[in-house]
Structure formats: C-alpha cells, structure tokens
Amino acid sequence: MLASILFTLGLGGACGIVLSFASKVFYVYEDPRIAQVENLLAGANCGGCGYPGCSGAAEAIVAGKAPPSVCILVGPENVAAIAEITGGEAGTAEALKSYNECMGGSRATDRFIYQGVNKCSAVASLYGGKRDCTIGCLGYGDCVRACKFNALAIGAEGYPVVDYERCVGCGACQAVCPKTIIEVSPMSARLMHLNREDDALAPCQQTCPAEIDIPRYIDHIRKGEYEAAVNTIRERNPLLLTCGRVCPHPCETMCRRAIEDEPVSINQLKRFVADIEMNSGKRYPIPCASDTGKRVAIIGGGPAGLSAAYFLRRLGHHPTIFEAMPKLGGMIRYGIPEYRLPKEVLDWEIQGILNLGIDHHVNVEMGFDFDLGSLIGAGFDAVFFGVGAWNDYNLNIPGEDLKGCYTGINFLARVGKNEPIDIGKRVAVVGGGNTAIDCARTLVRMGLEKVYLVYRRTRKEMPANDVEIVAADHEGIEFIFLAAPNRVLEDEDGRAKGLEYLRMELGEPDASGRRRPVPVEGSETVLEVDTIISAIGQNPNLSFKQPGTRLDQLEITRWNTFEVNPETCQTNVPYIFAAGDSQTGPATVVEAIGGARRAARAMDQFLRGKPFIGEPRALLSQKKIGESIFERVPGIKQTKRAEMPELPVQERITCFDEVDLVINEANAMKESNRCLNCCRLCYDPDISIDTKRPAA
Amino acid sequence: MGDFTVLIISSIFINNIILAQYLGACPFVGTSKKMETAVGMAGAVVFVLTMAGMITWIINTYFLVQLNIEFLRTIAFIMVIASLVQFVEMFLKKSIPALYAGLGIFLPLITTNCAVMGVCLLNVQDELTFLQAIITSAAYAVGFGVALVLFAGVRERINLGRVPSPLRDTSIGLVTAGMLAMAFIGFRGMV
Numbered sequence: 001m002l003a004s005i006l007f008t009l010g011l012g013g014a015c016g017i018v019l020s021f022a023s024k025v026f027y028v029y030e031d032p033r034i035a036q037v038e039n040l041l042a043g044a045n046c047g048g049c050g051y052p053g054c055s056g057a058a059e060a061i062v063a064g065k066a067p068p069s070v071c072i073l074v075g076p077e078n079v080a081a082i083a084e085i086t087g088g089e090a091g092t093a094e095a096l097k098s099y100n101e102c103m104g105g106s107r108a109t110d111r112f113i114y115q116g117v118n119k120c121s122a123v124a125s126l127y128g129g130k131r132d133c134t135i136g137c138l139g140y141g142d143c144v145r146a147c148k149f150n151a152l153a154i155g156a157e158g159y160p161v162v163d164y165e166r167c168v169g170c171g172a173c174q175a176v177c178p179k180t181i182i183e184v185s186p187m188s189a190r191l192m193h194l195n196r197e198d199d200a201l202a203p204c205q206q207t208c209p210a211e212i213d214i215p216r217y218i219d220h221i222r223k224g225e226y227e228a229a230v231n232t233i234r235e236r237n238p239l240l241l242t243c244g245r246v247c248p249h250p251c252e253t254m255c256r257r258a259i260e261d262e263p264v265s266i267n268q269l270k271r272f273v274a275d276i277e278m279n280s281g282k283r284y285p286i287p288c289a290s291d292t293g294k295r296v297a298i299i300g301g302g303p304a305g306l307s308a309a310y311f312l313r314r315l316g317h318h319p320t321i322f323e324a325m326p327k328l329g330g331m332i333r334y335g336i337p338e339y340r341l342p343k344e345v346l347d348w349e350i351q352g353i354l355n356l357g358i359d360h361h362v363n364v365e366m367g368f369d370f371d372l373g374s375l376i377g378a379g380f381d382a383v384f385f386g387v388g389a390w391n392d393y394n395l396n397i398p399g400e401d402l403k404g405c406y407t408g409i410n411f412l413a414r415v416g417k418n419e420p421i422d423i424g425k426r427v428a429v430v431g432g433g434n435t436a437i438d439c440a441r442t443l444v445r446m447g448l449e450k451v452y453l454v455y456r457r458t459r460k461e462m463p464a465n466d467v468e469i470v471a472a473d474h475e476g477i478e479f480i481f482l483a484a485p486n487r488v489l490e491d492e493d494g495r496a497k498g499l500e501y502l503r504m505e506l507g508e509p510d511a512s513g514r515r516r517p518v519p520v521e522g523s524e525t526v527l528e529v530d531t532i533i534s535a536i537g538q539n540p541n542l543s544f545k546q547p548g549t550r551l552d553q554l555e556i557t558r559w560n561t562f563e564v565n566p567e568t569c570q571t572n573v574p575y576i577f578a579a580g581d582s583q584t585g586p587a588t589v590v591e592a593i594g595g596a597r598r599a600a601r602a603m604d605q606f607l608r609g610k611p612f613i614g615e616p617r618a619l620l621s622q623k624k625i626g627e628s629i630f631e632r633v634p635g636i637k638q639t640k641r642a643e644m645p646e647l648p649v650q651e652r653i654t655c656f657d658e659v660d661l662v663i664n665e666a667n668a669m670k671e672s673n674r675c676l677n678c679c680r681l682c683y684d685p686d687i688s689i690d691t692k693r694p695a696a
Numbered sequence: 697m698g699d700f701t702v703l704i705i706s707s708i709f710i711n712n713i714i715l716a717q718y719l720g721a722c723p724f725v726g727t728s729k730k731m732e733t734a735v736g737m738a739g740a741v742v743f744v745l746t747m748a749g750m751i752t753w754i755i756n757t758y759f760l761v762q763l764n765i766e767f768l769r770t771i772a773f774i775m776v777i778a779s780l781v782q783f784v785e786m787f788l789k790k791s792i793p794a795l796y797a798g799l800g801i802f803l804p805l806i807t808t809n810c811a812v813m814g815v816c817l818l819n820v821q822d823e824l825t826f827l828q829a830i831i832t833s834a835a836y837a838v839g840f841g842v843a844l845v846l847f848a849g850v851r852e853r854i855n856l857g858r859v860p861s862p863l864r865d866t867s868i869g870l871v872t873a874g875m876l877a878m879a880f881i882g883f884r885g886m887v
Contacts, residue, residue: 004765011755011772015779022783026790117856 033085034058040082042073062086072096072168096169098151098162099190101200101680102137102181103219108682124178133682135200137181143173152182157681188289188315190235192601194567195619202678204251204266206624209594210243212236214251214266215680221269222672227284229273234286237593238310239303241278241349242332244271245341245660247590248465256678259633262641264675265663272668278345283352289316294607297322297380299366302330304386304580304592306353311600312384313356317607320380321358324365326417328354330388331581332589334413335435337442338656367544372551382575382603385562386596389538389581395430399488400534404496408435408535415442424530425449428499430485431535432462433586437469439533440477444653451477452527456484456504461514471659474649482506482517486524488532499527540582559585566620568602568612569595577603628679642671700831707835709883713811714843715876720811724844725869727802734848738841740802742834744784745812748777749833752816753826773816781807811840847876 038058060066061082068082114130116122120142123129129138139158151166152173160173160182173182185193195201195211204214213232220229233240247267255263277284294317298305301323309319327333328350332341354360364370366387375383392407394400404424408431414421427448429440432455443451453472455462458481462469473479483501491497503523506515539560545551555563555572562578564571569579579595581587605612619625645661646652652659663671676683711717714724720741727737752773760766785803788796806812815836819829850872859868 003763004768007759007763007765007768008771011759011775015775019779019782019786022786026786028789117858119856122856 031062033062036085037061037082040074040078040085041071072170096171096184096186097164098167098169098173098182098184100137100160100162100182102135102159103157103677103680108133108136120178121176129179131682135179135679136682138179142176142178143182146172146176148172186289187287188604191311191314191597192604194598194601194615196615196617197619197623197625198617200679201619201625201628202680203254203256203624203628204264204678206619206628207254208236208251209588209591210237210597211594212251212270215675215677217273218264218266218269218672218675219677219680221273221668222675226273226276230277230284233270233273236597237590238307238353239332239349239589239593240270240274241345242303242341243267243590243593244274245345245658246332246336248588250590254629256630256633256676257636257674259630260636261638265641265644265671268642268644268663269668269671272663272665275662278348283355286314286352286356288314288356291318292316292607294318294381295320295379296603296607297375297378297383298386299383300330300386300388300580300582301325301328301360301362302386302388302580302592303332303589304388304582304596305330305384306350307593307596308384308386308577308579308600308603309358310353310356311597312603313358315600315604317604319358319384321360322364322366322370323360323362325413326362328360328362330386331390331409334416335409335438337412337415337438337445339441339445339652339659340438342658365544367546371544371546372549381607382577384596384599384603385571385576385578385582386580386592387540387542387582389540389561389586391539391541391560392534393537393539395485395534395536397485397487399490399496400532402488402490402496403494404531405488406531406533408439408533409538411439411533411535412442415446423448426452426529427531427533428452428454428480428527428529429533429535430454430499431537432457432464433535433537434464434468435538435586436533436535437464437472439535441468441472441475443533444475444477445656447654450529452480452529453477454480454483454485454499454501454527456482456517457506457514458482471646475653476649480527483525484517484519485532485534489526496530496532497528499529499532500524501527538581538586540585542582561585567598567614567618569599570602570606575606633676636676639674641674642667700828703828703832704835705886707832708839708842709880710886711836712839712843712880712883713815713836714840715873715880717814718877719814720809720840721873723805723809723811724840724847724873725866727805728844728848728851728869731845731848731852734844737802737805738837738844740806741809741811741840741844742837744781744803744806745815745837745840746830746834747784748780748812748816749819749829750826751776751780753819753824753829756820757826769817769820770813773813777812777816778807811836843876843880847873850876 034055038055041054041057043054057066057070061068061070064086068086069079074082108131110130111127111132112130114123114126116126118140120138120140123138123140128134137159139154141154141160143160144152144154148170149166149168151163151168152160153163155161169184171184174184195206202215205211208214213236217229217232220226220232230240237243244267249267251266252258252263255266257264296312296317296319298309298319298321301321305321305323306328309321312319321328323330325334329346333343333346372383390409392409399405404422406421411421412435423443423446425448427443427450429436429443429451436453436455440451440453459469459479480501482504484504486500486502488496489498489500501524502519503525504517504519507518508516510516542556542560545554550573553573554576557563562571562583564578564583569577569583571578577599579599580592583595584591602612642663645663647657647659647661713719714721723737727733755772755776756769760769760772781803785796815833819832824832851869854868854872863871
C-alpha cells in the first residue's frame with residue numbers, strides 16, 4: 001500500500017519536475033506581439049491570406065513579411081490596431097472579389113456522354129470536360145462546395161453566380177476550379193489586366209483599343225444593373241460619356257452579329273448607361289487603391305492625360321495634370337464641337353475624374369511656364385506626356401497665309417474658346433478626316449451661305465466616320481471629291497477670294513492601301529469662297545524639346561511623335577512615358593485611353609520599384625484570336641438595330657445643340673438582348689441563337 | 697536475427713495494431729481524410745511509440761515489478777506517455793524546429809492515442825526483452841502508419857465517387873476500414 005502510494009507520488013513528482021525543467025531548458029522565446037496580433041485577426045483559419053492559419057499570419061505580420069492588412073476579414077480598426085502593435089504602416093487592404101467570366105448555358109455540343117461523378121475535378125480529368133468549349137464552365141459546382149461563406153450558387157443557367165455582398169475573396173473557389181472560370185483578383189489587378197490571347201474574349205473586346213469588357217456591360221444592362229455596367233466600363237475607360245458620343249466604335253465592325261445581321265449598337269448602349277449615371281444626380285463611387293505617396297506629372301489634360309491620371313489615381317498614386325489651355329479636356333474640348341459633345345457633359349465627366357483627388361493646373365505650358373527640371377525639382381517621380389497633336393499640317397500652296405485662311409484644329413479651338421473669328425459667307429474646308437467634317441458642320445451652324453468640303457480622293461477613301469459624313473451630307477454640305485487645292489486667289493484687300501484646285505483621278509494603291517490620286521493636266525477650277533480652312537491632318541507640337549536638356553535626348557519618330565515601347569508606353573528616358581495622339585499621331589479618343597492605361601500599368605510598376613512584368617501573351621496591335629473570328633453564324637434571326645434618335649436637320653443646323661440623342665430604356669433593353677454574348681455563353685452553330693438565349 | 701524479422705513482420709502485418717487489434721481507431725478515422733495529414737500523423741506515431749515503448753518498459757521492469765505494484769501499470773503508463781509527449785513536443789520545438797514544424801500539430805493528438813497505450817501494455821503482456829520491446833513498438837508504429845496511409849489513399853478516391861448520402865464520410869470510411877481489416881487477415885499464415 002505504502003509502496004504504491006509512494007510510487008504514484010514519486011512518478012507524478014518526477015514527471016512534474018522533468019516537465020518543469022524541460023519547459024525551462026527548452027523554452028523558445030515567442031514574441032508576445034504574435035499572440036496580441038493573433039487576437040485581433042479573424043480567427044477563421046480560412047487561409048485567405050496564404051499563411052497556414054491565423055497564427056501563421058500573425059507570425060508573418062510580426063516578422064514583417066506580411067502587411068497588417070493581410071487578413072481579408074479584418075476591418076480597418078483592427079488593421080490600425082495591428083499596425084500599432086507591429087509599428088508598421090496600416091495601409092488599406094484592397095478588397096478581393098471573385099469574378100466568373102463564363103455565363104454558362106447548355107448550347108455547346110457534348111463530345112461524349114459523361115456519366116461519372118458530379119464533380120468538376122472529375123469531369124475535367126477526362127479530356128478537359130465533356131463539352132466542345134475548352135474554356136467554359138463545367139457547371140458541377142466544385143466552387144460552390146468550396147465556398148465557406150455561402151457566396152456562390154449555381155444559377156439558372158448552370159454556371160456559378162457570385163454574391164458580392166458575401167464574397168470575402170478567400171480564393172477557395174479559384175483554387176478548386178479546374179478551369180479559369182472563377183478568378184479572385186483585387187481591383188487594381190483588374191484595372192491593369194491586358195487582353196491576352198488565352199482569355200475568353202469576344203471579337204468586340206479584342207477590337208476595342210481600350211479593351212472594355214463589352215459583353216459584360218451589355219449583360220449588366222440587360223439585367224438592369226446600370227451601376228455595375230458603368231463600373232465595368234470604368235475598369236477600362238474613364239471617359240464613357242465622351243466615348244459614348246464620339247467613339248467611332250471599331251468594336252461594332254467586328255461584332256459577330258454583323259456577319260449575318262446588323263451589328264449590336266454597342267456604343268449607344270455605352271452612352272445609354274453613361275447618361276443614366278449623369279442624369280441620376282449622383283456619381284457612382286469609384287474605389288481607389290491605398291496611397292503609395294508617389295507623384296506623377298501629367299503634361300496635357302486631354303483624353304490621354306485624364307485617363308492616365310485616372311488610372312494612376314485608382315492605383316494609389318498622386319497625379320497632377322498640367323494643361324496649357326484654360327480648361328481641361330484637350331482635343332475633346334477644343335477639337336470636338338459642341339453639337340457632338342456638349343461642354344456641360346464634358347465638364348461633368350472631367351469633374352468626376354478630378355473628384356478622385358487629382359490636382360490640376362491650367363494655363364501653364366510645358367517649356368514656357370515650367371520645364372522638366374522644375375517638375376523633377378518639385379518631387380515628381382515620373383512624367384507622362386499626353387500633349388496631343390495640335391499642329392495642323394500646311395497645304396503648302398501659294399496664298400494659304402492670306403486673310404480668311406485658317407487651319408482646322410486652330411479654328412475649332414478658337415470656336416471652342418468662343419473667340420471671335422472673321423468668317424466670310426462661303427467656305428471651303430480642305431480634307432476628308434473627322435476634323436474637316438467637324439469644321440464643316442461647325443461652319444454650317446455659324447450660319448454660312450455655302451460650305452464646301454474639298455477632298456482629293458473619293459467618298460470611299462474618306463477617313464472620317466461614316467455617320468459623320470452622312471450627317472454632314474444631310475446638313476447641306478457640298479462635297480467636292482477628287483480635288484487637290486492648287487493656290488488661293490487674292491482680292492484687292494489681301495483677302496482670299498477663291499480656291500483654285502486641280503481635278504484628280506485615282507491611280508495605283510499606295511502604302512495605306514488607298515488609291516493614290518493623280519492630278520489631271522489643265523483641269524484647274526476655281527471655287528469662289530472667301531474663307532478656306534485646311535484640315536489635312538496634324539502632328540504633335542514638341543517645341544518644348546530644348547537642345548541641351550534631358551528632353552532633347554527623347555527619341556522622336558519621323559512623324560514627330562514620341563518613340564515608345566508599345567507595351568509600356570515608356571520612352572527612352574525611363575521616367576518619361578507618353579501616350580495618346582502625341583505618341584500615335586492623330587487617332588481616336590479610345591486609342592488614347594487604351595494607350596494611357598498601358599502607360600499607367602507600366603508606370604505603376606516603375607513607381608513601385610518593381611521590375612517591369614511584361615505580358616508576353618498580350619494582344620497588342622490589334623492581333624486577333626483566330627478561333628474566335630467566325631466566317632458564318634447560322635441561326636441568327638435578323639432584327640433591326642436600335643435607330644439613333646437625332647435632332648431634325650432643320651432644327652440642328654441653326655444651333656449647336658447636341659445632334660445625336662440617347663436611346664430610351666426600352667430600346668436599350670431590346671438592343672442589349674441582341675448581343676450574342678460571344679465567348680461568354682456556349683456557342684452551338686446548330687441551334688438558333690435567338691431562341692435559346694437566356695431570358696432577360 | 698530471424699526472431700526479429702518474424703517479430704517485425706508479425707507486428708506490421710499480422711497483428712497490425714489497427715486492422716487486427718482494433719486499437720487507435722480514433723486517429724485512424726480522424727486523420728485519414730488527406731494523404732498529407734496521414735503521412736504526418738504516421739511519422740509522429742512512429743516517433744512517439746518507439747520512445748514510449750522504451751520508457752514504459754523501463755518503468756515496468758525496474759519499478760512496477762520490483763516494487764510488486766503491477767496493478768498500477770495502467771495509471772503509471774498514462775502518466776508517463778502524457779508527460780513524454782509533452783516533453784518531446786518541447787524538445788523538438790527547441791532543438792529540431794524543422795521536425796517540430798512537420799509533426800507539430802499531431803503530437804498532442806497522440807496523447808490520447810490508445811494504440812500507444814495498447815502497444816506498451818502488450819509489450820509487458822508478452823514479456824519481451826528491452827530490445828524486443830523497442831523493435832516491436834517501432835514495428836507496430838510502422839504498421840499503424842501503413843494502415844493509415846493506405847486508408848487515406850482509399851478515402852481520397854472514395855471522395856470522388858458517388859456515395860449514397862447516408863453512407864457519406866465516416867460511415868463509408870468505417871465500411872472501408874472493415875474491408876481493409878479483412879484483407880489484412882490474409883497475412884495470417886505468413887509466418
């Protein structure tokens with residue numbers, strides 16, 4: 001009895017003593033802050049941070065390997081508290097969200113009958129799925145089962161639908177998806193994503209120079225989610241009111257529906273949602289990433305400069321815009337007339353961009369009021385040039401500097417600034433581009449007797465948008481094709497009194513594929529006009545490039561534009577970037593926006609001191625994904641596209657009111673339902689598209 | 697030498713601690729859902745069981761038998777094993793952090809693993825020598841690991857299959873374990 005009691009006590013004592021000593025000897029110092037930090041974390045052990053459990057995350061935070069905001073479930077107060085414990089900067093976590101690209105549907109043909117396990121992972125292991133579509137959703141809902149937050153459900157169309165209210169962005173769905181349907185990404189990664197040749201891209205999205213996710217925003221419109229549609233457009237294009245009015249919409253020419261029917265009126269839908277936001281009396285909030293403290297000088301407040309500032313601000317940097325003109329907007333304010341883009345609309349749009357916290361200075365010109373040295377001295381980390389192409393080309397004919405002769409952009413800018421201009425009664429506009437048409441249509445509204453448009457090739461070769469040419473025709477502008485100005489005739493007062501031109505005929509095609517006009521001998525004809533406006537193209541004004549400075553080292557192309565790397569828009573001076581007309585030569589607003597976004601992407605990496613991460617599979621220079629471009633699209637029921645409402649001709653030529661009007665909601669619905677949802681929904685050439693589309 | 701081979705074979709296969717003696721069923725079901733976990737657990741069991749077999753043999757031979765208090769065996773072993781696991785955990789954390797990171801979360805689980813207790817008691821029952829006790833313990837542990845890893849592999853496959861809902865998860869696991877045990881009966885007669 002005694003022995004057993006003594007033994008038990010002895011054993012207990014021995015164990016206790018050994019363990020006490022062990023705990024002393026084998027004591028491992030653990031930072032008390034780890035426990036404190038762990039208490040502030042969510043404790044869900046969800047793995048969203050990428051560390052093994054909350055204690056792993058706490059260790060990483062204390063070790064400085066992870067930011068205090070690493071936990072995706074923790075609110076800003078706790079992040080601040082953690083930052084206080086670790087002595088680091090709080091920073092704000094960018095909300096991660098799940099997005100699924102595929103909208104499902106059951107139209108794609110099956111390659112084989114599958115009777116196996118109802119799991120995506122199992123189906124995917126058999127030749128990548130039973131469907132013909134190699135990129136689409138398999139629809140067995142592995143992601144739904146993986147989601148711990150009930151944020152995913154298989155929708156009526158058999159594809160996962162994300163409940164953004166519940167999604168915390170833990171990434172569990174992305175991890176289980178055997179395809180790339182579900183993607184978890186922060187806002188800035190989405191802003192900076194370049195179209196890739198392995199993305200599921202509809203032909204329109206491949207064509208859009210700004211790479212807007214067109215099928216997605218049309219889908220939002222169809223569902224009446226106008227704010228989501230606007231936000232989708234804003235991921236790629238901050239100037240949606242402007243583009244909705246003036247964009248030549250190259251996307252519509254590639255619309256798959258256009259192969260068998262009229263294309264979807266994509267741009268009118270964009271304008272429709274953009275106008276809804278403007279007329280709603282409030283602005284939809286635009287999220288920005290956490291501040292980086294880096295400053296960028298944006299030279300030029302036109303579409304390229306505004307877009308670059310917008311994207312940089314959303315990525316957390318601090319851009320400041322320097323504009324030479326009295327107001328921001330550049331070519332879209334001074335080059336596009338009021339009847340196409342009302343200044344009121346433009347002001348509203350620009351204010352929305354400035355509201356993100358972008359500083360701007362007007363009436364300051366690079367090279368006169370400040371130079372590169374003063375910008376670097378003021379602490380800017382990078383400089384973006386979006387100075388546009390404001391130098392009109394000269395006709396190089398005798399008499400073009402007479403009174404009554406103007407150049408296109410100069411003329412439009414003076415009208416835009418409401419400067420008085422000495423205009424006669426009969427005008428000849430020389431040129432066939434959009435600037436020439438804008439000049440001609442502006443002159444009609446100024447009440448002139450006769451407006452001629454003189455172009456050296458034919459209507460077919462005119463680079464202007466077709467709708468613009470048609471509108472100009474309706475407004476009574478007389479076109480004189482195959483006519484090359486020869487000289488300007490002078491009257492007694494030294495004023496122009498006529499334009500002599502040579503008749504031309506079309507010869508062999510030139511480098512641009514257009515037939516080269518050849519003058520006809522002895523065909524001089526005089527057009528009796530007292531004002532001549534030449535609008536035959538522009539190039540950038542790079543006069544700030546003073547000899548003996550850093551700017552002088554900038555490489556310039558033979559078209560007097562910035563020489564840049566096409567993917568990064570970076571010049572040969574590493575901290576100088578350029579996009580827009582000053583880099584591409586005169587082009588469209590939407591091309592300037594696309595270039596500005598590529599520049600912002602590269603600038604972001606430059607400013608964060610990261611090596612530039614290229615995108616080798618990027619779809620640059622309008623490359624197309626071969627298999628997505630169809631020859632035929634059987635099964636389309638032909639439906640008329642929505643007509644654009646316009647002011648009647650008689651009314652519009654007397655004033656500068658906006659000519660193109662917005663389509664109404666019913667028509668927008670109808671039009672959005674014409675979208676085939678290419679590369680989003682299963683495609684099967686044997687089933688009629690219109691009968692099988694999901695209900696609106 | 698031949699004796700030891702027989703001892704090892706019989707401990708691993710014929711008298712497999714889980715599938716023949718039905719000990720340690722709790723961690724067998726609990727940690728066999730994923731192969732990774734199963735391998736970690738198997739490693740931890742080999743480590744602890746060998747240590748425990750050694751210590752308990754010493755305790756039994758030099759204290760319990762000497763003092764004629766064998767009736768305290770169960771209580772003494774429980775205490776020794778629990779303390780041993782705690783000690784080992786602390787030791788590893790300090791001295792071999794890499795091993796601790798690998799086995800870490802499984803060590804506390806073994807405190808409550810009846811296979812460990814069972815093996816120690818069996819060693820006494822079979823009146824093994826010190827060396828035999830160590831080898832038997834290690835072999836039992838390897839047997840535990842083999843069964844656990846096999847079972848985890850099977851369960852990972854079953855998870856991909858269409859299991860009727862009343863049988864899902866643990867239920868089908870137990871059925872599978874039964875079949876595995878029957879398969880292990882086939883080893884009888886090997887020695």
